[in-house]
Amino acid sequence: MNNKLATLLERADIWQSSAPQQPRHSVATSYSQLDSALHQGGWPTRAITELLCDQPGSGELQLLMPAIKKLCRPGRQLIFISPPQQPYAPALQQAGIAPEQVLVIQPRSSADQFWAVEQVLRTDLAGAMLVWPQQTPDLAQLRKLQLAAQSTQGLSLLMRPCSAALESSPAALRVQLEPTLTGCQLTIIKQRGGWAGQVIQLSLSATPEQADIPASDLPVHIP
Numbered sequence: 001m002n003n004k005l006a007t008l009l010e011r012a013d014i015w016q017s018s019a020p021q022q023p024r025h026s027v028a029t030s031y032s033q034l035d036s037a038l039h040q041g042g043w044p045t046r047a048i049t050e051l052l053c054d055q056p057g058s059g060e061l062q063l064l065m066p067a068i069k070k071l072c073r074p075g076r077q078l079i080f081i082s083p084p085q086q087p088y089a090p091a092l093q094q095a096g097i098a099p100e101q102v103l104v105i106q107p108r109s110s111a112d113q114f115w116a117v118e119q120v121l122r123t124d125l126a127g128a129m130l131v132w133p134q135q136t137p138d139l140a141q142l143r144k145l146q147l148a149a150q151s152t153q154g155l156s157l158l159m160r161p162c163s164a165a166l167e168s169s170p171a172a173l174r175v176q177l178e179p180t181l182t183g184c185q186l187t188i189i190k191q192r193g194g195w196a197g198q199v200i201q202l203s204l205s206a207t208p209e210q211a212d213i214p215a216s217d218l219p220v221h222i223p
Contacts, residue, residue: 031066039191047173047192048146050164053159053161057084059179064155072127077102078097078102081105082105082131109134113131114137129155129157130159131156146171173191183202
């Protein structure tokens with residue numbers, strides 16, 4: 001093996017199928033079918049996960065809430081960056097997320113958004129962070145975020161459109177979500193160290209978001 005290749009394989013964002021099994025860093029989804037399909041038995045922590053969905057409010061928060069509840073213990077925040085709908089504070093509180101734990105950030109530009117995401121990852125304050133990119137991130141940006149996420153203990157999720165499935169990404173897990181009458185259908189597009197292509201049907205509970213509630217009525221901070 002030449003020196004250049006050896007140096008490349010030492011990068012933290014490069015994974016080799018022949019590499020020794022690494023310790024698991026994950027949190028159970030609380031859906032047995034999904035946990036069985038995921039290589040690490042749950043949503044990966046210390047990594048970027050991409051959840052691909054064309055229609056916001058199709059069940060993504062319901063899907064993630066069991067894991068968010070586990071990770072957002074006192075002192076850990078639930079951070080939304082550029083959400084398309086205001087998080088519904090009463091439902092979050094009912095789920096066990098205190099109002100003071102919820103932070104909503106609405107950056108004015110894509111550059112500000114990328115900076116905010118990187119700072120959240122580097123400070124490791126979030127039990128879970130959900131980001132809706134304002135513009136399509138390039139591969140260099142995604143790699144930078146993936147590297148920063150490796151020092152975090154929480155969930156780091158990019159909420160992207162289904163068309164992103166055709167693009168390359170260093171994310172550890174990529175899952176496509178499509179709404180159904182009773183919940184959602186999930187397709188695993190990519191998972192580091194495991195098989196892709198599995199399709200899982202899930203039933204979901206009520207939505208913890210509301211489109212029409214005024215932001216001024218929510219106990220969240222919008223800088």
